[in-house]
Amino acid sequence: MDNQFYIRDIYSIFEAVQKSQIFEDQKDMADAIPMYPIAEINNIYETEKDKEGFDLKEFVVKYFQFDQSESSILREETLPIEEHIEKLWDELTRTAYEEKGTLLKLPNPYIVPGGRFNEFFYWDSYFVMLGLQVSGRIEMMKNIIENCVYLIQKFGFVPNASRTYFLSRSQPPYFSLMLDLLAESTNDESVYSQYFETLEKEYKFWMDGAESLDNNKSYRRVIKTENGDILNRYFDDENNPRPESYMIDxxxxxxxANPEFYRNVRAACESGWDFSSRWFADGNTIQTIDTLNLAQVDLNCLLWHLETTLAKTSNLQNFEEKHNYYSQKSEARKKSINKYFWSEIDKIYKDYNIKSQMQTSSESIATLYPLFLNLSDHEQAKAVSETIKEKFLKKGGLITTTKESGQQWDSPNAWAPYQWLGFVAMKNYGFKELKTEIKDNWCSNVERIYLNTGKLMEKYNAIDTTSIAGGGEYPNQDGFGWTNGVYIKLKTQ
Structure with a gap:
């Protein structure tokens, strides 16, 4: 039986379940697995739904299987944290050799984040790979890359995660950085040439429409400024409620009042920052979410890295025309990053609003990206390092924004990816004391929570280090892929 489906295939049942809020987590129904052919389930539902005594929950439990993931990984004794993480790699390993419900097929095993996130996630996987490198699990690193290759070749991009309902958006494009990690781990630069076609295909996805844009216009993931410069933004092809957070949306x-509210929400999900005051026009409420009008500093830095990798790989293969093309693109992007995102007044990189033709007011930890990728000059890096120390570095790590809004990607939360980016950014420019402080503050926070709970969490409270973390649409998750990877990588530095 072919039991893969898109939400639209069971929409009447899905909508009824989500609106009645049968399950505490709306992701449960989005991830359900049909136990009979979809057409058959739909027919039975249409026949029975209006009958007296019909019980919707009873119906879905009868006709769908719910693969509940472990919400917590328990051990009889608290192992040393490094041993716990080594065991977690195996416990968080999954396979999907065939389609199952909304889960996409993938050719190789992979590591899931943990908790409610029981599928392959794109940008999470890069930070997982940092830990796999330390653990010597090179084969799993290759598996992750091969899964990305499969998805890019099949869909043209790596979806947010490996579910049919994520096929309208991607996540921050880390594939070229994944290749850097593998080349470093294997001491083999041939990986770039091996995956050149895949790199190009992902680039085309992000740049779709760039050649035909008029000034001060946007199309999908590209924006053309009034000066004719090309920048990128996060986007989503759909403008309807997210299945995994249906009623919330x-x-x-x-x-x-925004007619594209859903698309703005979904675009923020493509950034991985769901959600943050960074996206809100009023700086406070999700109702004013304005992601689509923003060119984001993190995305443009990552695409600069992709362009630079394409130029380097073209050179390795003696593709002179392509080498020149991608070199020109990366040089133009580097100038644009400095022109549109650098704030000389605030000494920080900020997102750029295409509508107002101004930088946003939000101060975010995404300012680290130009330093992480060596795009800043030393004066800019020094200024950013001072801002980081003054506004972002707290007792338990680096916070994501200077605003406390109740959203999980705002203060007081510290997320694993930005501890690594912060460490490398400061290392790149020789700020030794600050890089050590970033590492020690966050690692000690992780160790304290682990000692008290036996858990590794999705995010941590960097300010009140007596608590764990909070905010967002769902409870803090235990597992946790990128925390494990970044923690053990930092401990080797």
Missing amino acids: IEDEETS
Whole structure:
């Protein structure tokens, strides 16, 4: 039986379940697995739904299987944290050799984040790979890359995660950085040439429409400024509620005046920052979410890295025309990053609003990207390092924004990816004391929570280090892929 489906295939049942809020987590129904052919389930539902005594929950439990992931990984004794993480690599390993419900097929095993996130996630996997490198699990690193290759070749991009309902968006493009990690781990630069076609295909996805744009216009993931410069933005091809957060979106949209509210929400999900005051026009409420009008500093830095990797790989293969093309693109992007994102007044990199033709007011940890990728000059890097120390570095690590909004990608939360980016950024420019402080503050926070709970969490409270973390649409998750990877990588530095 072919039991893969898209949400649209069971929409009547799905909508009824989500609106009745049968399950505490709306992701449960989005991840359900049909136990009979979809057409058959739909027919039975249409026949029975209006009958007296019909019980919707009873119906879905009868006709769908719910693969509940472990919400917590328990051990009889608290192992040393490094031993715990080594065991977690195996416990968080999954395979999907065939389609199953909304889960996409993948050719190789992979590591899931943990908790409610029981599928392959794109940008998470890069930070997982940092830990796999330390653990000597090179084969799993290759598996992750091969899964990305499979998805890019099949869909043209790596989806947010390996579910059919994520096929309208990607996540921060880390594939070229994954190749850097593998080349470093294997001392083999041939990986770039091996995956050149895949690098080009992902680049085309992000640049779709760039050649035909008029000034001060946007199309999908590209923006052309009034000066004719090309920048990129996060986007989503759909403008409807997210299946995994269906009722949350509907309720928020009812009090929003934005006709593209859903697409703005989804675009923020493509950034990985779901959600943050960084995206809100008023700096406070999700109803004013304005992601689509922003060119983001992190995305443009990552695409600069992709262009630079394409230029380097073209050179390795003696593709002179392509080498020149991608070199020109990366040089133009480097100038644009400095021109549109650098704030000389605030000494920080900020997102750029194409509508207002101004930088946003939000101060975010995404300012690390130009330093992480060696795009800043030393004066800029020094200024950013001072801002980081003054505004972002807290007792338990680096916070994501200077605003406390109740959203999980705002203060006081510290997320694993940015501890690594912060460490490398400061190392790149020789700020030794600050890089050590970033590492020690966050690692000690992780160790304290682990000692008290036996868990490695998705995110941590960097300010109140007596608590764990909070904010967001769902409870803090235990597992946790990128925390494990970044923690053991930092401990080797």
